[in-house]
Amino acid sequence: MKKYDIVVIGGGAGGLTVAAGAAGLGASVALIEKEKQPGGDCLHYGCVPSKALLQAAKEVYNARKAAKEFGLHLSGDIDFGVAKKRVIDAQKIIEKHDSVERFENMGVDVYHGEGSFITRNEIQIASQHQETMKIWGKRIVIATGSRPSIPAIEGLETVEYITNETIFDLDAAPKRLAVIGGGPIGLEMAQAFSRLGSEVNVFVRSNTILAKEDKELIPVALQELEKEMIFHFQSQVTKVEPIHPSGSIRLHIQYLATDDKNIVKRETTLEVDQLLIAAGRTSNIESLGLEKIGVETQNGHVLVKDTLQTSVSNIFAVGDIIGKYLFTHAAGMEGKAVIANAVFGLRNKAQYDSLPWVTYTDPEIYHLGLTEDEARCKHVDNLEVYKVNVDDVDRFVTDRQSVGILKVITDKKGFILGAHAVGKGASTWMQELVYAKQYKHPIGNVSKVIHPYPTHGAILQRAADQYWRKKLFSGFLPKLAKKYIQWFR
Structure with missing residues (x-):
């Protein structure tokens, strides 16, 4: 041996x-x-x-x-x-x-x-x-x-469904595609096939997509995604069956809604040509x-x-x-x-505090650290939130990109607790904040870094500038500066 x-x-x-x-x-x-x-x-x-x-x-x-x-x-x-x-x-x-x-x-x-x-x-x-x-x-x-993960759906074994392991074996984009799951895999493939000619329906059991993301950013992304696919929230595919001889699939769908604290169920069916399981x-x-x-x-x-x-x-x-x-x-x-x-034989620990992730839809959705809700739970009100819309940044304007937002959450001293973005190329320009968070640079330091003009990364500088405006132009400092200027004259 x-x-x-x-x-x-x-x-x-x-x-x-x-x-x-x-x-x-x-x-x-x-x-x-x-x-x-x-x-x-x-x-x-x-x-x-x-x-x-x-x-x-x-x-x-x-x-x-x-x-x-x-x-x-x-x-x-x-x-x-x-x-x-x-x-x-x-x-x-x-x-x-x-x-x-x-x-x-x-x-x-x-x-x-x-x-x-x-x-x-x-x-x-x-x-x-x-x-x-x-x-x-x-x-x-x-x-x-x-x-x-394959959910327990009646009749699933009777149809040829696909997963992320088999979707790339397709020889053509299906005319009608159903996607079960509102996570990154489901959304990315839903958008890709929509743009390649498929009519796409996405079924999500909850009332939102990407539950781990900052809830303020989801509507921004969803506004764009809904232009390209149909979302069915609080829905569940309960049964599937093959349709012969076409080879298409009939989905039996149940919708759950709350009406005066009672759960209301509504059922319908939908025929599709292909079913993608992206449920975890x-x-x-x-x-x-x-x-x-x-x-x-x-x-x-x-x-x-x-x-x-x-x-x-x-x-x-x-x-x-x-x-x-x-x-x-x-x-x-x-x-x-x-x-x-x-x-x-060392005892190094895996560090996840500065681990980012991206959902590569268009626009991209970027996640770093705590969401605002998580930060408030951990830090009570001892935090600051800085936001910049992409249409306030010249490079996004010249690129005709009007949909997107950056949100940075810090403590009172400006150290980054979380940073989140929806926007073109967010997976690239957000990395500066990952470095700042991991190596404990306050957000104000980003303001001091020279960014070439015009770039998408200037959105980070805009957020950092807000930190200094708040720090320098509120409280006692403006009064002190005024007196000093009068004296210096």
């Missing part, structure tokens, strides 16, 4: 970060990956293909919009094959960074198959292409990711045999300490399976923390 300093189960963002980092530090490393090509959900079904498709759809949308505005005439049907080829091309380029050859050149032994625990140090690797084998690891890192994620932990070795789980996730150590001291877990933040960059950050802990 071959022995290793570090065994990593799962070749997604978190697992690859650990494998590369540990190997670079001189540890002997084994990587177990069930797919032929490492890269995880992000490369194969998530970040990479979805953003490639979103960009293709955005170009189609902007071309139509520009043609209409400038009196041009566009004709013809969209070639979905072009959009699909863009997805494949992007994956081929990026997968080189995650290739088996690259990791083998680092000194990592890559095993294809599914890993499961025999003991706290022994891993069994089962593969269809070779005999089952065993390896031994001094430290083991679980990074097996997640998969789409489920951790891939069932086949690991965690119960045999005493690794504790809760609600389908692996329980970890702040150091990402499980209840079994030599075993760590990162990424979606711990159920904290299901983002590629979160898994990468966790992987970096684990490298030091697993290789050198």
Whole structure:
């Protein structure tokens, strides 16, 4: 049985970060990956293909919009094959960074198959292409990711629904698409297919989308999204059935509303050509045999300490399976923390306070830190809120972008508690605030940074300027300055 300093189960963002980092530090490393090509959900079904498709759809949308505005005439049907080829091309380029050859050149032994625990140090690797084998690891890192959650809907097994793992296999944009779920995956794919020619209906069980976002920003984003798709709030798809011979799907929908404290139910049906399930994620932990070795789980996730150590001291877990933040960059950050802990026995903690995330709709929705409601719960009234609309910033005006807002929440001293935005390119220009928050620079410092004119990032300077206006031009300072000026004359 071959022995290793570090065994990593799962070749997604978190697992690859650990494998590369540990190997670079001189540890002997084994990587177990069930797919032929490492890269995880992000490369194969998530970040990479979805953003490639979103960009293709955005170009189609902007071309139509520009043609209409400038009196041009566009004709013809969209070639979905072009959009699909863009997805494949992007994956081929990026997968080189995650290739088996690259990791083998680092000194990592890559095993294809599914890993499961025999003991706290022994891993069994089962593969269809070779005999089952065993390896031994001094430290083991679980990074097996997640998969789409499939809700219990009557008749779902009778139709060919799609998820984020199969949507990119489509050969054409469906004429009528239904999306179950109002989270980032559902919204991004809904908008992409709407722009590629689909009539899109989105079904959301609550009365809003993106429940984790600052509630003041959601109406701004929703105002734009509702121009491109139909939302069904407080709705539930209770049953689906195939329609022969067309191959379309009939949805049975139940709406729940409150009338004088009573729940009122209304039912209807809708026929669509394709159904996308985007109703959350489920951790891939069932086949690991965690119960045999005493690794504790809760609600389908692996329980970890702040150091990402499980209840079994030599075993760590990162990424979606711990159920904290299901983002590629979160898994990468966790992987970096684990490298030091697993290789050198340190006790670095995963830090989530300055972890941002983005919903890549158009406009983009950016989240950093606490929402205003969360901040008020934690800091009572000891906070300040600064807001700037995009149409107050010259570069957005020249780009004819009138919809969007920046909101920054700070304590009384100006240290950032949270920052949120809806707007074109928010994923790029908001990063300055991530740096300021993480390294404890007050918002006022952003005002002192020289921003070239005109840029979208000037919106951050506008917010920071509000801090100084409030600090310098209210209270006793203006009176003191007036007296000083009179004296100085």
